[in-house]
Amino acid sequence: MKSTAAAPSRTGPGTPGEADRSALTIVRRPQYGRWAANAVLALLAIGIIASAVLNPNFQWDIVLKYLTNRTILSGLWVTIELTVIAMSLAIALGVLLALLTLSGDAWLKTFAAAYIWLFRGTPLLVQLIFWFNISALYPEISIGIPGGPTLFSFSGNSITPFMAAAIGLTLHEAAYMSEIVRGGVLSVGHGQGEAGLAIGMTRLKAFRRITLPQALRAIVPATGNQVILMLKTTSLVSVIALPELLYSAQIIYARTFEIIPLLVVASLWYLFMCTLLSIGQHFLERRFGRGFQQPGGTI
Amino acid sequence: MQDIATTEQPPMVLAESVTKSFGSLKVLKGIDLEVGRGEVFCLIGPSGSGKSTFLRCVNHLEAIDSGWLSVDGDLVGYRREGNHLIELGGQEAASRRARIGMVFQHFNLFAHMTALKNVMEGPVTVRHMKKAAARELALELLASVGLADKADAYPSQLSGGQQQRVAIARAMAMEPKLLLFDEPTSALDPELVSEVLEVMRNLASGGMTMVVVTHEMAFARDVADRIVFMDQGVVVEQGTPSEVLNAPQEARTRAFLASVG
Numbered sequence: 436m437k438s439t440a441a442a443p444s445r446t447g448p449g450t451p452g453e454a455d456r457s458a459l460t461i462v463r464r465p466q467y468g469r470w471a472a473n474a475v476l477a478l479l480a481i482g483i484i485a486s487a488v489l490n491p492n493f494q495w496d497i498v499l500k501y502l503t504n505r506t507i508l509s510g511l512w513v514t515i516e517l518t519v520i521a522m523s524l525a526i527a528l529g530v531l532l533a534l535l536t537l538s539g540d541a542w543l544k545t546f547a548a549a550y551i552w553l554f555r556g557t558p559l560l561v562q563l564i565f566w567f568n569i570s571a572l573y574p575e576i577s578i579g580i581p582g583g584p585t586l587f588s589f590s591g592n593s594i595t596p597f598m599a600a601a602i603g604l605t606l607h608e609a610a611y612m613s614e615i616v617r618g619g620v621l622s623v624g625h626g627q628g629e630a631g632l633a634i635g636m637t638r639l640k641a642f643r644r645i646t647l648p649q650a651l652r653a654i655v656p657a658t659g660n661q662v663i664l665m666l667k668t669t670s671l672v673s674v675i676a677l678p679e680l681l682y683s684a685q686i687i688y689a690r691t692f693e694i695i696p697l698l699v700v701a702s703l704w705y706l707f708m709c710t711l712l713s714i715g716q717h718f719l720e721r722r723f724g725r726g727f728q729q730p731g732g733t734i
Numbered sequence: 735m736q737d738i739a740t741t742e743q744p745p746m747v748l749a750e751s752v753t754k755s756f757g758s759l760k761v762l763k764g765i766d767l768e769v770g771r772g773e774v775f776c777l778i779g780p781s782g783s784g785k786s787t788f789l790r791c792v793n794h795l796e797a798i799d800s801g802w803l804s805v806d807g808d809l810v811g812y813r814r815e816g817n818h819l820i821e822l823g824g825q826e827a828a829s830r831r832a833r834i835g836m837v838f839q840h841f842n843l844f845a846h847m848t849a850l851k852n853v854m855e856g857p858v859t860v861r862h863m864k865k866a867a868a869r870e871l872a873l874e875l876l877a878s879v880g881l882a883d884k885a886d887a888y889p890s891q892l893s894g895g896q897q898q899r900v901a902i903a904r905a906m907a908m909e910p911k912l913l914l915f916d917e918p919t920s921a922l923d924p925e926l927v928s929e930v931l932e933v934m935r936n937l938a939s940g941g942m943t944m945v946v947v948t949h950e951m952a953f954a955r956d957v958a959d960r961i962v963f964m965d966q967g968v969v970v971e972q973g974t975p976s977e978v979l980n981a982p983q984e985a986r987t988r989a990f991l992a993s994v995g
Contacts, residue, residue: 629795630842630901634856634908635832637824644859649846726846726888 497696501687502703510683511704513597517669517679521604522662528605529612536617547613554610560671562607567599567675596677604669611661619654620646651723659716663709670701680704744807746771746912746943747792752801754787761787763967764801769912769945769960774938776954776975777947779964780990785947788964789914792945793834794827805834806911832860835905839917841897843889849876849900850885856908868907875903879933895926899933906937913937915946951994955979963987 487493501507535547554562569576570591579585623646631641673682684697691697747769754762761784769775777785790796791803794811803810810830812819822830844852853872857863863871876882879899889897898918905913915934919927931953938944938957948954954961955975962972963982971984982988 624840624842626838626840626842627844630836630838630844632795632828632831633793633834633836633838634904635828635860637828639824640828640859644855645844649844652846723846726848726890 492695493699494693494696497693498699498703501684501693501697501700504687504700506678506683506687507680507700507704510678510680513678513683514666514669514680515708517597517600517604517672517677518662518666520601521608521669522665524601524605525608525612525665526616526658528609530616532609532613533616533620536613537620551610551613554607559603559607559668560674563600563603563672563675566603567594567596569594569599596672596675599675600669600672600677600679604665604672608661608665612658615654615657615661616650618657619650619652622653623649648723652720652727655719655723656716659712659719662716663712666708666712667705743771744804745769746773746806747775747945748802748804749788749792750802752788752791752803753799754784754791754796755799761967762791762798765964765967765969767962767969767972769943772941772943773959774943774957775945776958776961777945777964778949778951778954778961778990779970780993782966783964784967785964786916789836789916789945789947792912792914793831793836795836797821805830810834828860832856832908833910833912835908835910835913837898837901837905837913837915837918839920841889841894841901841921843897843901843904845889848886848888849881849892849903852889852900853904853907856904861908871907872903875906876900878906878936879903880929893926894922895929898922898930902930902933902937911943913942913944915944915948917947917949919948919950949994951979951991963990965990 488495532547532550535543538544573591575588575590577585577588579587627649628638628641628646631645632638636644669679670681672679673685676682678686681701684701688694688697745768747767749765749767752762752765753760763784765784765788767788777789779785787796791798792805792810797811808830809819811822811827813822813826814820821827843849844855847855850869850872853875854865854868857868857871858865873882873885876885879902881896881899881903884892884896884900887896889900892900902918918934919930922930927950931950934944934946934953935957946954946958958975960972961975961978963970963978963984963986965986971978971982971987978987979991982991
């Protein structure tokens with residue numbers, strides 16, 4: 436029988452006729468599917484790049500000409516300013532809102548929830564136009580003690596497009612940031628802060644030294660996303676005629692009708708800024724991931 | 735109990751009629767206990783008996799609802815004004831807690847710090863020691879729990895037993911006058927239990943006052959000066975290990991001891 440003949444092969448390299456079985460060459464299974472996918476995508480990529488380079492309608496010479504145009508660069512600067520200001524303020528406000536949510540006090544929680552409901556639930560575009568037109572609603576904004584001195588007064592008419600943009604972006608973004616911060620803090624086990632208290636830290640110190648640094652591990656990647664999103668969202672303020680990067684490109688092509696090349700100019704700058712931000716995010720994530728690396732794993 | 739005040743030193747822990755509820759659930763229904771200096775005090779009992787809650791009340795991680803609870807003569811988390819106990823806030827509450835060490839069931843090592851930094855954290859940020867001195871102290875303490883070679887390891891790189899030994903070193907770095915252990919070996923794999931108990935034995939023989947919530951009956955029998963059996967928020971029985979474990983007076987104690995073998 437066949438089966439009895441096969442049995443002695445278990446005895447190892449000494450089997451007659453198969454002296455050097457251990458030296459056999461191993462042939463890997465061919466991966467036709469993977470090769471095919473690679474080939475298709477490579478062709479696609481070559482096709483797209485070739486069409487972009489060879490298509491004269493892209494007008495690459497004009498792209499190059501406007502890439503460092505003064506109007507474009509000043510627009511880029513407004514975009515950067517808006518991103519930095521709105522994002523910093525939104526993070527601060529978001530942390531505050533997250534603390535309200537985490538406070539355990541029902542009314543503070545309700546207040547934060549109402550804020551998030553309102554600013555996350557209405558379109559940013561509407562909010563931007565609203566702040567730009569705030570003077571129609573409140574011609575004069577002042578804070579003071581009723582019957583006493585006025586501490587702060589501001590005419591609704593004097594609101595500039597930049598202020599409206601910064602306020603609108605900040606208040607909208609803060610709603611998202613508060614949820615990100617809250618999630619990050621909740622991702623740190625309750626026992627961490629408690630262990631801080633147990634060695635004699637105050638609540639504030641335990642939060643600052645123990646809970647927050649670990650929460651940042653979850654907060655940083657999500658915030659990095661938000662910064663990149665914000666960089667591009669600033670283009671929405673073109674509706675209130677603030678000359679940021681996109682609006683600056685629009686100003687030029689309204690005059691010259693070189694629409695496509697100027698949109699490419701703006702896009703190249705957005706891509707460049709996003710690349711820088713992604714690199715920065717990578718290093719921040721590594722910094723706050725300390726102690727959490729999987730041995731030999733992915734991070 | 736009123737006449738301890740002047741001549742003698744106060745007991746390390748003194749609890750009188752301590753109660754605590756979570757919502758409508760009464761967890762502690764009037765606990766009276768006294769832990770002497772240098773004593774090793776084991777709290778045993780079924781889960782839900784209130785022993786861990788009592789331990790957390792001792793260093794004011796939980797606020798008591800009524801009663802008197804002092805450590806080394808000082809109220810923890812409160813100050814007395816006439817007939818009122820006024821809850822302390824911020825710095826004052828923290829500094830009274832600083833010299834009561836606590837070791838948790840799940841270690842709670844600071845996950846973003848190395849073992850060395852975990853032990854240094856308290857001395858540097860709470861006791862305001864110089865970094866170099868704190869480092870020396872931390873290395874010394876890590877060596878004393880047998881982990882000198884793990885100083886630069888993060889908690890995620892350590893076994894449960896090693897993490898718990900680092901946690902003990904971290905508590906010791908505050909030079910505590912009292913150490914609280916909340917089921918320190920319950921989250922450990924069986925083969926790692928003995929290395930933690932060994933460190934605790936050494937502390938006990940060094941004269942440290944310890945209150946230990948535990949299910950390790952063998953440890954309680956060997957090391958404890960006194961054992962307290964709690965059930966449903968009351969102290970059912972207390973005494974020396976041989977009294978409580980060998981000749982329990984109460985039916986509930988006997989039933990519990992039979993169930994844990």
